[in-house]
Amino acid sequence: MLTWRSMRATVRTLRVLLTFRQVAPDHRWRCGLVPFPRSLSTGTPLRNDFFKDLEAKLAAARRKVADAAPGSAWSPLEINPNLPPERTDIVIVGGGVVGWSVAYWLKKKEGIRGGLKVVVVEKDTTYSQASSVLSAGGIRQQFSLPENIRLSLASADFLRNINEHLGVPNEDVVDLHFNHAGYMFLASHKGAHVLEENYKTQKAAGAQVSLLSPTQLQEKFPWMNTHDVALASYGLENEGWLDPWSLLNAFRRKALSMGVVQCCGEVTGFKFTSNEATTEDGERLELRRIKSVQVRMPRSLEYQPVECAVVVNAAGPFSAKVARMLGVGLGPRDTLAGIPLPVEPRKRFVYVFHCPEGPGLDTPFLIDHSGVYFRREGLGGNYIAGKSPDEGEEPDVADLHVDHQFFQDQIWPELAHRVPAFEKLKVRSAWAGYYDYNTLDQNGIVGAHPLVSNMYFATGFSGHGLQHSPAVGRAVAELILDGGFTTLDLSRLGFRRIAEREPLLESNII
Amino acid sequence: PWSSSPASPPPMHRRLLLILTQRFSDFEVLLRWKSRMKRRKLLRKNAYYSYTQGLYGVDIAAAYFVLCLKGGFRFVGHSEWFRADHKGKFNWDFLNHKDTPLEEVDMSYTIINYTGLSNLEAQRSLRTLSVRGCSEVDDWFLARLHVFQDSLEELDISHCPQITPGGLAALRNLKGLRRLDVSSLPRISTPGLVIILLEEMLPQCEVIASGYDHSLKPEEVEEERSQDHAHEGMQRVPKKR
Numbered sequence: 001m002l003t004w005r006s007m008r009a010t011v012r013t014l015r016v017l018l019t020f021r022q023v024a025p026d027h028r029w030r031c032g033l034v035p036f037p038r039s040l041s042t043g044t045p046l047r048n049d050f051f052k053d054l055e056a057k058l059a060a061a062r063r064k065v066a067d068a069a070p071g072s073a074w075s076p077l078e079i080n081p082n083l084p085p086e087r088t089d090i091v092i093v094g095g096g097v098v099g100w101s102v103a104y105w106l107k108k109k110e111g112i113r114g115g116l117k118v119v120v121v122e123k124d125t126t127y128s129q130a131s132s133v134l135s136a137g138g139i140r141q142q143f144s145l146p147e148n149i150r151l152s153l154a155s156a157d158f159l160r161n162i163n164e165h166l167g168v169p170n171e172d173v174v175d176l177h178f179n180h181a182g183y184m185f186l187a188s189h190k191g192a193h194v195l196e197e198n199y200k201t202q203k204a205a206g207a208q209v210s211l212l213s214p215t216q217l218q219e220k221f222p223w224m225n226t227h228d229v230a231l232a233s234y235g236l237e238n239e240g241w242l243d244p245w246s247l248l249n250a251f252r253r254k255a256l257s258m259g260v261v262q263c264c265g266e267v268t269g270f271k272f273t274s275n276e277a278t279t280e281d282g283e284r285l286e287l288r289r290i291k292s293v294q295v296r297m298p299r300s301l302e303y304q305p306v307e308c309a310v311v312v313n314a315a316g317p318f319s320a321k322v323a324r325m326l327g328v329g330l331g332p333r334d335t336l337a338g339i340p341l342p343v344e345p346r347k348r349f350v351y352v353f354h355c356p357e358g359p360g361l362d363t364p365f366l367i368d369h370s371g372v373y374f375r376r377e378g379l380g381g382n383y384i385a386g387k388s389p390d391e392g393e394e395p396d397v398a399d400l401h402v403d404h405q406f407f408q409d410q411i412w413p414e415l416a417h418r419v420p421a422f423e424k425l426k427v428r429s430a431w432a433g434y435y436d437y438n439t440l441d442q443n444g445i446v447g448a449h450p451l452v453s454n455m456y457f458a459t460g461f462s463g464h465g466l467q468h469s470p471a472v473g474r475a476v477a478e479l480i481l482d483g484g485f486t487t488l489d490l491s492r493l494g495f496r497r498i499a500e501r502e503p504l505l506e507s508n509i510i
Numbered sequence: 511p512w513s514s515s516p517a518s519p520p521p522m523h524r525r526l527l528l529i530l531t532q533r534f535s536d537f538e539v540l541l542r543w544k545s546r547m548k549r550r551k552l553l554r555k556n557a558y559y560s561y562t563q564g565l566y567g568v569d570i571a572a573a574y575f576v577l578c579l580k581g582g583f584r585f586v587g588h589s590e591w592f593r594a595d596h597k598g599k600f601n602w603d604f605l606n607h608k609d610t611p612l613e614e615v616d617m618s619y620t621i622i623n624y625t626g627l628s629n630l631e632a633q634r635s636l637r638t639l640s641v642r643g644c645s646e647v648d649d650w651f652l653a654r655l656h657v658f659q660d661s662l663e664e665l666d667i668s669h670c671p672q673i674t675p676g677g678l679a680a681l682r683n684l685k686g687l688r689r690l691d692v693s694s695l696p697r698i699s700t701p702g703l704v705i706i707l708l709e710e711m712l713p714q715c716e717v718i719a720s721g722y723d724h725s726l727k728p729e730e731v732e733e734e735r736s737q738d739h740a741h742e743g744m745q746r747v748p749k750k751r
Contacts (some may be wrong), residue, residue, distance in 0.1 A: 208656070
């Protein structure tokens, strides 16, 4: 028994020795102690052998000849692959959130797959200066024009079902980071009756808004100074703010997946035909029709004319510049051709500040009767604030430089007066963005130009373009494909009111 | 966390389906049909019960809606609950209690969504609502709960996969709330801070939040990486209590 056991022991040690011997060289080789046995043959040629390469060279030459033969796509000139297509159905000038929304709705409404070719031209695809992404991202229903309220309600409905509309299979779901915190407008004694009238219009249009007296306000928001407030209106539903970049990207991703062509370039001119026409009053008019759009590549002189049937002008703050290329506003005064598009860029500052003692999760998007607004940004005690400057003190729009003195002089005193906790705050950062400011009445222009029959405007929203973009995109697509508004009647927002100089003003409470 | 691509690649069967979808249009059509059927079912289940309302009144219509979604409810002044069993069968005796509003509604693990809430909107004496584990309850649903702002006392929104902090801000209108259950909401990244802010917003309300990991592990990792950066991160949390 004992011998048997010792035999087993020797066998075990032997096996261990054997396996060690097996493993050891392998291990040493991996460590690189012993160099890998190299081939010592000296047979490989050191010089290039002409005859050996001949076959490959002949094959390459044969391929080149086949490429150059007629009927193939090869050309001796190198073609920039970023150029837009030579002809398309619809060109959208401006790839902001409105432009991409129009593109999405056009593709959505096309009858058959691929029935409509849409090109979106955007000069800066990094969106470093785009109004869409530099906005504060607010969504509200508290307007006084029924058109604006209905646009907001339709847009809120769209945003609620955003994944049904803009979800792409096998991609991440769209997350807008929507904060349902509501908007609050504060009115002084002077503006209280306007606020009450607006409230009635909003209720009639179906928005969920409530009116609060100063006492109720104090009870609900103890952090607020309600000393000079006569009345407040407070949104209950569908109001708040979202991340503009997420919305823009969702529209863009969906539109691209539906076959819209994106082109990075700048529109520098149009080719158009002219026709003479006479009105009933005997006035002679020159009717124009766009034939092609010249798109210049970024940082180069190369350009491509894009033949198209319809142009949508969604260039935001620079849409007047695009319209001027077609002669809008260049005709003699007091004629239809002499009326320019009343949209110009205006610079607006947004300041981010930090205040640990500030109001908490229930902070609404508050708009004071002095014009100052603020909202919460994230959960860590950060806020953003801003104000529209007075008409005479508009800042220079040449660059997006921020005027920090403006916060100290105009915004901070009002903020600290409304919320005493904001006496102690620290400005973290600031940015500036362009408004597409409609100088006539600060409302959007949606519709065709009377003299340029195939150019449609979707511009001039003066700060509410982001929140109205889903509904405006649908309206423009209806106008182009159905010939008229079918869901929301926006005919009052057309160019007609500009031609007749009848402003469609929002009744402000400031 | 700064990457724009999803954190983990999708599971095997999803990748296979993606390849098949890109290769064969039949698969694309089938998948689209499947998602459309799912959406249609959701729409049909959450439709507005106007026909029932016309025949039996708003209260019976609301009760019928709850039972059709396999939920449960209790009438005002009653002690027994009406519930649907797991097959969706229920007792039709609730038809005898015409014009009795509902007091407690339990919609846990159903497919109620924003549009379905319109059936319950007329219930002005609703005191308890539970939407525990409802996959279709999102921030917009919470924003619409303001219709019960005078009556609602207990709300259970735990285990809802779509709720984010942006939607919890909408509960500001429910000033009468006494009890709020926000346990195990997967899309809340900073539960400790959010719960403090919720308690501050609803001072009279007892906020129940379990199922969160409150340990400070990620902060420690950050501290190792750079001392002052973590220090700044600690400061950013307001000390409000």
